[in-house]
Amino acid sequence: MSAQTRLNEALPESQQRLSHQATTLATHGYIVGEVIGQGTYAVVKKAYWTKFKRTVAIKIMSKTTAGETFLQKCLPRELDAIRNLRHENIIHYYEVIETTMRVYISMRYAEHGTLLSLIRRQGHLPEVRARRYYRQLLAALEYIHTAGYAHRDIKLENMVLDGNDRLKLIDFGFACRARDADAPVLSKTFCGSHAYASPELLRFKPYDPVHADIWASGVVLYSLLYGRLPFSNEKQVNLLLQKINRGVIFPSNITVSREVQCLLKQLFLPVEKRIAWPELGRSLWFFIELEEESPGQVEWPQPAPDGVAEPSAAKRSKVDNKA
Ligand SMILES: Nc1ncnc2c1ncn2[C@@H]1O[C@H](COP(=O)(O)OP(=O)(O)OP(=O)(O)O)[C@@H](O)[C@H]1O
Numbered sequence: 001m002s003a004q005t006r007l008n009e010a011l012p013e014s015q016q017r018l019s020h021q022a023t024t025l026a027t028h029g030y031i032v033g034e035v036i037g038q039g040t041y042a043v044v045k046k047a048y049w050t051k052f053k054r055t056v057a058i059k060i061m062s063k064t065t066a067g068e069t070f071l072q073k074c075l076p077r078e079l080d081a082i083r084n085l086r087h088e089n090i091i092h093y094y095e096v097i098e099t100t101m102r103v104y105i106s107m108r109y110a111e112h113g114t115l116l117s118l119i120r121r122q123g124h125l126p127e128v129r130a131r132r133y134y135r136q137l138l139a140a141l142e143y144i145h146t147a148g149y150a151h152r153d154i155k156l157e158n159m160v161l162d163g164n165d166r167l168k169l170i171d172f173g174f175a176c177r178a179r180d181a182d183a184p185v186l187s188k189t190f191c192g193s194h195a196y197a198s199p200e201l202l203r204f205k206p207y208d209p210v211h212a213d214i215w216a217s218g219v220v221l222y223s224l225l226y227g228r229l230p231f232s233n234e235k236q237v238n239l240l241l242q243k244i245n246r247g248v249i250f251p252s253n254i255t256v257s258r259e260v261q262c263l264l265k266q267l268f269l270p271v272e273k274r275i276a277w278p279e280l281g282r283s284l285w286f287f288i289e290l291e292e293e294s295p296g297q298v299e300w301p302q303p304a305p306d307g308v309a310e311p312s313a314a315k316r317s318k319v320d321n322k323a
């Protein structure tokens with residue numbers, strides 16, 4: 001028995017877990033740092049990759065605490081998606097390390113954090129900035145959909161900004177194949193957050209996940225512009241559907257262009273009438289002139305001191321919903 005093994009066995013269980021993680025990652029050249037995010041099945045930590053002398057983010061998923069659905073469905077789909085999808089607005093994945101206990105996904109670290117944390121700091125964004133991020137989200141989505149996949153968990157906490165203020169889509173935990181020889185593969189499982197769910201998804205009937213992603217992108221756009229969710233975060237599906245049926249309301253205290261309101265109305269339509277590719281990318285809003293931002297209008301996060309865990313975006317309450 002090695003000294004390291006004897007040392008591990010003398011530690012309490014939680015510390016043994018951390019020690020196993022650190023040892024596994026150290027063997028692959030990573031020095032593990034603080035927690036930067038936490039979700040249902042994963043913890044994400046910052047790390048330094050000595051081999052390439054760069055800071056990375058590592059998503060660590062435990063195979064022992066996750067249920068069968070995660071192991072049989074979510075995990076294989078996430079790995080399939082990240083191995084096959086490469087785009088400038090999708091986080092760059094470096095490698096996947098799999099042990100009997102855990103899966104580690106190493107990826108580029110996005111210095112400026114999630115869009116959710118940005119909205120929490122800023123309240124809402126100037127229209128010109130919201131348009132820039134939304135264009136980047138659409139570029140990623142169009143690529144994913146054309147490649148035959150759907151993301152199925154589009155939301156503010158699944159988009160991060162790198163040091164160059166470029167949007168990167170993350171978290172392919174619910175991704176799926178959405179097209180088979182160009183024919184839609186309908187989804188039957190409820191995925192993602194209620195606040196971002198399209199009405200056809202909320203009715204629990206088989207739905208086309210590509211159109212559901214497009215609806216969710218509308219929720220993102222609205223939240224960027226107004227700093228609140230368009231409908232609500234209501235868990236009771238019937239109440240949420242009633243709100244959706246009443247139609248989207250635009251708060252009068254924030255002025256935005258008629259063109260973006262027109263696009264939002266097209267995004268929040270029943271699936272048969274909802275705007276889709278390629279019309280979505282050609283919306284008039286993308287071509288109108290908008291007032292530029294004044295410099296220094298955005299506050300970037302301060303790096304957390306070493307060893308101090310940043311609270312998880314997923315664990316914090318949702319974007320204010322004053323509607
Ligand atoms: N590359 C990254 N750079 C910076 N922060 C990241 C990065 N990847 C993830 N995070 C942070 O970690 C959080 C959780 O990551 P992610 O969304 O991949 O996992 P998750 O929500 O736990 O996934 P799931 O619950 O679907 O398994 C993100 O919301 C974000 O705050």
Ligand SMILES: [Mg+2]
Pocket residue numbers: 039157158171314
């Ligand atoms: Mg997530």
